Amino acid sequence: MGIAVDTFFLKPDAQGTLQAQIQQMIAEGILLGRFRVGEKLPSSRKLAEHLGVSRITVTLAYTELLSNDYLTSRGRSGYFVSENAPVPPSYAPPERAEETVDWGRAIARRYSGGDMLLKPHDWRDYSYPFIYGQTDPTLFDHANWRLCAVRALGQKDFASLTADYADQDDPLLIEFIARHTLPRRGITARPQEILITLGAQNALWLAAQVLLNHRRRAAIENPGYYALSEMLRRLPCQITPLNVDADGLPPDLVPDETDVIFTSPSHQSPTTATMPLERRRNLLARAHEIDAMIVEDDYDFEMAFAGAPSPSLKSLDTDGRVIYVGSFSKSLSPGLRIGYIVGSEPFIREVRALRMLTLRHPPGHIQRTAAYFLSLGHYDTQIRRVSAALKQRREAMEKAIAEHGLTIAGRGVYGGSSLWMKAPEGVDSYELSRRLIDRSVLIEPGKVFFSGPDEPTEYYRLGYSSIARDKVATGIRYIAEATELFDF
Amino acid sequence: MGIAVDTFFLKPDAQGTLQAQIQQMIAEGILLGRFRVGEKLPSSRKLAEHLGVSRITVTLAYTELLSNDYLTSRGRSGYFVSENAPVPPSYAPPERAEETVDWGRAIARRYSGGDMLLKPHDWRDYSYPFIYGQTDPTLFDHANWRLCAVRALGQKDFASLTADYADQDDPLLIEFIARHTLPRRGITARPQEILITLGAQNALWLAAQVLLNHRRRAAIENPGYYALSEMLRRLPCQITPLNVDADGLPPDLVPDETDVIFTSPSHQSPTTATMPLERRRNLLARAHEIDAMIVEDDYDFEMAFAGAPSPSLKSLDTDGRVIYVGSFSKSLSPGLRIGYIVGSEPFIREVRALRMLTLRHPPGHIQRTAAYFLSLGHYDTQIRRVSAALKQRREAMEKAIAEHGLTIAGRGVYGGSSLWMKAPEGVDSYELSRRLIDRSVLIEPGKVFFSGPDEPTEYYRLGYSSIARDKVATGIRYIAEATELFDF
Numbered sequence: 001m002g003i004a005v006d007t008f009f010l011k012p013d014a015q016g017t018l019q020a021q022i023q024q025m026i027a028e029g030i031l032l033g034r035f036r037v038g039e040k041l042p043s044s045r046k047l048a049e050h051l052g053v054s055r056i057t058v059t060l061a062y063t064e065l066l067s068n069d070y071l072t073s074r075g076r077s078g079y080f081v082s083e084n085a086p087v088p089p090s091y092a093p094p095e096r097a098e099e100t101v102d103w104g105r106a107i108a109r110r111y112s113g114g115d116m117l118l119k120p121h122d123w124r125d126y127s128y129p130f131i132y133g134q135t136d137p138t139l140f141d142h143a144n145w146r147l148c149a150v151r152a153l154g155q156k157d158f159a160s161l162t163a164d165y166a167d168q169d170d171p172l173l174i175e176f177i178a179r180h181t182l183p184r185r186g187i188t189a190r191p192q193e194i195l196i197t198l199g200a201q202n203a204l205w206l207a208a209q210v211l212l213n214h215r216r217r218a219a220i221e222n223p224g225y226y227a228l229s230e231m232l233r234r235l236p237c238q239i240t241p242l243n244v245d246a247d248g249l250p251p252d253l254v255p256d257e258t259d260v261i262f263t264s265p266s267h268q269s270p271t272t273a274t275m276p277l278e279r280r281r282n283l284l285a286r287a288h289e290i291d292a293m294i295v296e297d298d299y300d301f302e303m304a305f306a307g308a309p310s311p312s313l314k315s316l317d318t319d320g321r322v323i324y325v326g327s328f329s330k331s332l333s334p335g336l337r338i339g340y341i342v343g344s345e346p347f348i349r350e351v352r353a354l355r356m357l358t359l360r361h362p363p364g365h366i367q368r369t370a371a372y373f374l375s376l377g378h379y380d381t382q383i384r385r386v387s388a389a390l391k392q393r394r395e396a397m398e399k400a401i402a403e404h405g406l407t408i409a410g411r412g413v414y415g416g417s418s419l420w421m422k423a424p425e426g427v428d429s430y431e432l433s434r435r436l437i438d439r440s441v442l443i444e445p446g447k448v449f450f451s452g453p454d455e456p457t458e459y460y461r462l463g464y465s466s467i468a469r470d471k472v473a474t475g476i477r478y479i480a481e482a483t484e485l486f487d488f
Numbered sequence: 489m490g491i492a493v494d495t496f497f498l499k500p501d502a503q504g505t506l507q508a509q510i511q512q513m514i515a516e517g518i519l520l521g522r523f524r525v526g527e528k529l530p531s532s533r534k535l536a537e538h539l540g541v542s543r544i545t546v547t548l549a550y551t552e553l554l555s556n557d558y559l560t561s562r563g564r565s566g567y568f569v570s571e572n573a574p575v576p577p578s579y580a581p582p583e584r585a586e587e588t589v590d591w592g593r594a595i596a597r598r599y600s601g602g603d604m605l606l607k608p609h610d611w612r613d614y615s616y617p618f619i620y621g622q623t624d625p626t627l628f629d630h631a632n633w634r635l636c637a638v639r640a641l642g643q644k645d646f647a648s649l650t651a652d653y654a655d656q657d658d659p660l661l662i663e664f665i666a667r668h669t670l671p672r673r674g675i676t677a678r679p680q681e682i683l684i685t686l687g688a689q690n691a692l693w694l695a696a697q698v699l700l701n702h703r704r705r706a707a708i709e710n711p712g713y714y715a716l717s718e719m720l721r722r723l724p725c726q727i728t729p730l731n732v733d734a735d736g737l738p739p740d741l742v743p744d745e746t747d748v749i750f751t752s753p754s755h756q757s758p759t760t761a762t763m764p765l766e767r768r769r770n771l772l773a774r775a776h777e778i779d780a781m782i783v784e785d786d787y788d789f790e791m792a793f794a795g796a797p798s799p800s801l802k803s804l805d806t807d808g809r810v811i812y813v814g815s816f817s818k819s820l821s822p823g824l825r826i827g828y829i830v831g832s833e834p835f836i837r838e839v840r841a842l843r844m845l846t847l848r849h850p851p852g853h854i855q856r857t858a859a860y861f862l863s864l865g866h867y868d869t870q871i872r873r874v875s876a877a878l879k880q881r882r883e884a885m886e887k888a889i890a891e892h893g894l895t896i897a898g899r900g901v902y903g904g905s906s907l908w909m910k911a912p913e914g915v916d917s918y919e920l921s922r923r924l925i926d927r928s929v930l931i932e933p934g935k936v937f938f939s940g941p942d943e944p945t946e947y948y949r950l951g952y953s954s955i956a957r958d959k960v961a962t963g964i965r966y967i968a969e970a971t972e973l974f975d976f
Contacts, residue, residue: 004868007671013763014800032676034667099808104833106781106809108701108747112841119654135650146641149853153634159612161633162623162821166607179522186497188520198686205846213596231845259596277500291592311500320587321594333650337851346591355598357719358693359686359847363825363854365637373790380492392782429652 003035005042005050018053022061027070041071041079047203058263069335071110082459104287114230115450123466127440128475132418132463135333139389139465141382145332148372152365154470156321160364169196170367176374177326177340183306185301186315187324187344193449195352196340196362200327204262205231206351207295207323212237216259221249223449224270228262244268246410248275251286258290261477264297265313266304270449270461271410277310284313287321294322305387305394305415320344328389330417330465331383338370386465390417393464395470404480409459417465420446422458427486429460435485489927491523493530506541510549516556516575529559539769551916567801597780598779604716605936610839611954614961615928620906623821627708627877629870629952633820636860640853648852655844657684658855663813664862665828673789674803675812677830683840684692684828684850688787688815692750692831693719694839695783702748709737711937711947713757713785716750729939732756734898736763739774746778751783756794758937758949759898765798772801775809783811790819791884792902793875806908810831819871826850826858845870873955876903884960892968897947907955908934910946915974916950923973927966 007029014021029035041047042180044062046056049332062079064079065071072082083320123129128408153161160170174191174367178262182189212218214236224242232239248268254261263283265275275283287294314324320343327339341351355361373379397419408422423429467475495517504510519522528538529535532550536543545755550567553559560570562564609618641649648658702724708717710729718725730741736756742749751771753763756847763771775782784801802812808831815827827841844848861867885907891894897910909931911917918933934947957964 002865003671004668007668009671009674009799009803011674016833029671033739034671099780099832100806101808101832103832106699106701107838108704109532109697109832111698111843111845112837114841114845116844118651121656134652137646137650142643142649143647146638149641150634150638152636155630158625158630160823161630162625162628162823164607164622164817164822168609180492180495181523183497184492184496184518186499197624198850201845202847208597209597211594216596222763227845234842234845244779266737291590291593293589305925308538310498314495316500318588329652334652334848335648335650335852336667336846344589346595350595350598351597353602356604356723357599357602357689357715357722361824362686362824363851364823365854366851409926483811 003042004041007034008042008047008051010051014016015161019057019064020059022047022051022053022058023064023166026065026179026286027062027068030070030081035081035329037081037083037085039081041081042069042245043078049116050062052480055275082123083256088411099485105284109234111234114233115226115448116230117226117444119444120442122477123442127128127443128471128478129442129466130464130475131442131461132444132461133330133334134466136389136466139382139386140333140469141378141385144367144376145373147257147367148376148378149369151372152368157368157424160368163364165351165361165364167361169361172366172371172375173367176371180374181326182342185298185312185324187312187342189198190345192345194340195343196338197331197354197355198359198362198369199334199339200297200325201227201231201339203325203336203339204295204297205226206341206354207325208232208235208237208260209354210347210350211260211293211295211323216354217257219254219258219261219292220451221263221268222451223270223446224451226448227266228297239451244271244273246273247269247279249283251283254283254286254292256290258292261292261294262297263294263313264299264405265414266298266310266414267416268410269297269299270418270446272412272418273410273415274310274413280310280316280422281312284316284319288319292321292470295325296322297325299325300330300416303390305391306413310414314342322345331379331386336366338366352439354427368430387415389469390415390464393467393469393472395475397462397471400473400476404476406476406480406483418461418463421460421462423460423483424486425458427483428457428459432460432479432482432486435482436478439482441475441478443479490528491530493534495540496535498539498541503710507545507549507552508827509905510535510541510546511552512541515556518558518569519791520722520833523569523695523696524677525569525570525571525573529569531566540948543830544966549958560781567717576668579940586737597722597782599722602721603714604662604718604934605714605932606934608930609836611930614930616959616966618931618932618950618952618956618963619954620949621818621822622954623823626956627870627874628821629866629873631745632864633857633861635711636864636866639852640856645856647854651852652851653849655849656745660859660860660863661855665826667915668862669952670816672831673786673800673812675800675830676809680833681836681969682828682830683843684826685843686825686847686850687817687827688785688813689715689755690721690825691781691815692716692785692936693811695813695829696720696725696748697842698835698838699748699781699783699811705743705745707742707746707749707780708939709756710939711753711758712741712939713748714936716785717939717947732759732761734759735767736761737771738824741769742771742774742778742780742973744778746780749775749782749964751782751801754789754902755904756898757785757787758898758906758934760904760906761898762798762901768798768801768804772804772807772810776807781809781811783813783968785813787813787815788818790871790905791875791878793801793879794901794903801828802916811835819867819874820858820861824858826854871950875903876953877957878903881955881957881960884957885950885952885964892964894968894971895963906949906951909948909950912949912974913929913946913970916945918945918965920970920974923970924966929963929969931964931967
């Protein structure tokens with residue numbers, strides 16, 4: 001590929017002759033890795049025209065670079081970056097003059113430095129990746145996703161690929177979710193009560209922005225989803241963490257002054273607790289009593305291989321106070337970034353307007369691809385396949401864990417893709433995770449899920465959505481061995 | 489496609505016998521359009537197992553529905569929704585009981601009801617669509633985009649399709665932007681100084697969230713990009729609209745107490761004014777003097793068919809105070825939702841963390857597709873083709889406008905894809921646009937771009953990125969005729 005002429009730029013403040021500036025510009029581009037060996041330079045005529053200099057100036061610069069071995073010429077076909085040109089290790093632009101901006105002052109609001117679970121990008125290289133929430137290539141129906149994507153790239157779907165939807169979504173996807181997905185959770189919703197989001201994270205954020213302000217109070221689960229508490233901590237609102245038990249969030253802990261309750265009743269994150277039907281009713285009654293809204297994060301309901309999931313809170317809600325958040329991140333893949341939020345029309349009108357102001361709409365092509373994948377039945381097949389595999393892995397997990405005497409602190413009764421573990425007192429699971437790296441085992445330390453000053457350190461999460469079944473036994477054995485080595 | 493068994497749900501509070509509940513559930517599903525003619529019901533065994541009822545109960549319910557003509561049976565192959573079943577016109581779920589939530593109270597912050605330019609979704613059906621910012625199917629290189637997308641769907645790119653990137657981006661796309669796109673604007677940036685966003689709107693929003701709070705003041709252009717002012721109005725910050733002239737934003741109008749200046753120097757939106765180099769320097773000097781940050785929205789620089797664009801503000805900035813916002817919405821298509829933001833590392837760290845909390849990352853597949861499209865040179869070809877077409881259309885526009893004596897209030901000296909028009913005093917361009925609908929002409933009334941109490945009504949925008957050249961003359965004639973009919 002040739003180097004495009006309009007990547008060349010004479011800086012208005014540059015020093016030296018035009019010829020020298022051109023030489024320097026090209027040499028710098030090569031040294032910094034912008035131009036690579038073998039790439040063709042623009043013809044001297046084109047470059048001269050583009051820069052508004054005489055052709056001879058460019059030719060002289062090229063000739064000079066030729067003699068310096070930065071460029072080679074191949075007869076009439078022009079100038080190329082020489083094989084002998086100095087090659088930078090990888091692209092790193094010049095050190096610039098020291099910036100004078102005081103960023104400490106310029107940044108009005110900070111978002112970095114939060115307590116997030118940082119997962120290694122190279123998790124695929126681990127032999128025993130007990131990681132949560134990534135896609136297993138052996139389970140994702142890549143072939144059919146690709147077919148659907150190719151169909152959605154067709155002429156007939158040109159508008160869904162390219163159009164500015166403004167505040168709207170793909171009507172096909174919305175209709176499918178209304179007709180087929182939500183009924184599985186006992187929910188009926190009109191199209192105008194559904195909004196597509198960039199995954200559940202985006203849905204939770206949109207809901208929080210609409211329902212909270214500096215005077216309002218959010219109740220969250222403790223331990224709970226760390227990206228939710230981090231997000232809320234950066235909003236102007238009060239936060240009350242409520243300790244969950246084996247049945248999830250206890251309704252009688254919800255303080256009177258609560259405005260919004262964030263909960264994950266299907267599989268509490270991270271303990272995997274499933275809230276029993278009785279408690280769901282009590283939670284709704286409590287919310288009714290104090291007139292609080294509920295945001296129900298139902299991120300994982302499809303993975304219910306061990307029994308039918310309980311009805312969603314939303315399906316039991318006659319007041320209209322439950323906002324339902326769904327996601328295809330667990331059942332399909334997180335990289336697609338598709339979730340949805342369901343609620344009463346006045347609420348959806350606000351999140352729709354907010355989404356418009358912050359990002360307009362999730363890309364239409366991905367929405368249309370998902371609509372095809374769902375409506376052609378591939379989604380159901382995929383869920384069945386994933387559930388069957390998770391069931392097997394779960395059995396292998398429980399068997400190995402029992403053999404080695406490790407302690408499960410929480411196991412989703414309906415399924416799910418992780419177990420919540422408790423190491424013996426005195427074992428710091430972060431240190432445990434660090435030591436396990438040497439044996440190519442990846443576990444997720446649990447401290448990040450807790451709110452408050454005395455965060456326990458002995459919990460950890462074992463995901464089994466990305467580890468092969470035949471790796472489970474050895475991986476668990478390594479964890480048990482590393483745990484034994486602690487002084488407790 | 490069969491109806492999945494897990495879309496069936498016995499409501500815990502339902503009245504009547506189990507058989508009646510099952511019948512009602514199916515009948516309702518048909519009446520409401522969830523189940524369609526010809527769709528197969530689950531076998532009685534499966535449904536019984538799923539609902540935890542006896543098989544005979546399900547069989548009796550099916551038999552009853554058969555005699556009511558809701559279902560038909562096809563011998564041993566099972567039960568199907570009957571062709572004689574009542575067919576609803578389109579899917580509309582049941583009227584539910586009145587909700588009791590007081591949404592007026594529950595909504596803590598409102599985002600809807602803003603002054604946005606609402607473009608008709610059916611703009612493609614207009615014969616003379618002088619619409620701005622949509623994709624022209626005759627100009628977008630659909631074939632090569634599709635090839636790149638298919639390549640990005642391959643096994644080799646499985647991770648970019650499916651992985652949770654968390655706060656990261658596709659390194660291929662970042663590198664391409666650093667090596668090839670930014671140098672065209674005279675900008676050098678390291679990968680950690682670039683973040684991919686969901687279009688320019690998302691980039692502007694992220695920047696505003698990091699740089700502004702309730703004590704800080706933003707200066708914006710008046711008239712200016714309506715979605716920017718709407719977005720800022722919903723943030724806790726002060727806003728000063730500054731009247732632009734034929735050269736864009738006048739630096740000496742920027743008040744001393746300004747913290748952030750939002751500007752679109754390449755093609756001021758909507759007047760299309762291009763800021764001369766001298767004024768760019770003055771604006772930087774003014775920002776330096778009062779220690780204000782600048783957010784430079786360079787959304788349209790590629791469409792510079794009438795002359796090379798001036799260097800970006802960012803390329804002239806030695807302080808590090810310019811945040812640069814780019815977008816592929818105009819050069820490729822808005823439906824892809826790809827933009828980027830470039831700034832100093834401390835700033836990018838914050839917008840990256842904020843993006844993580846609000847949506848994690850833009851979908852990897854689209855990032856990878858764009859990286860291929862760019863690196864294979866299709867992008868350059870596309871820009872050349874689009875620029876050539878826009879140049880021709882612009883000539884046709886100016887010719888027709890001159891013939892009919894209409895007034896151009898702003899024309900981008902370097903190109904662009906719109907003209908800013910001024911109707912005679914007394915002509916309300918909204919009313920003008922309404923009258924033109926009958927002649928299948930679409931224009932964009934300009935009031936929405938103005939801030940302040942006395943918004944002028946006679947301006948309008950004519951986009952020419954989606955109208956065929958041979959339609960231009962007639963479309964302009966219709967506008968002139970409709971203008972003449974006003975009483976002024």
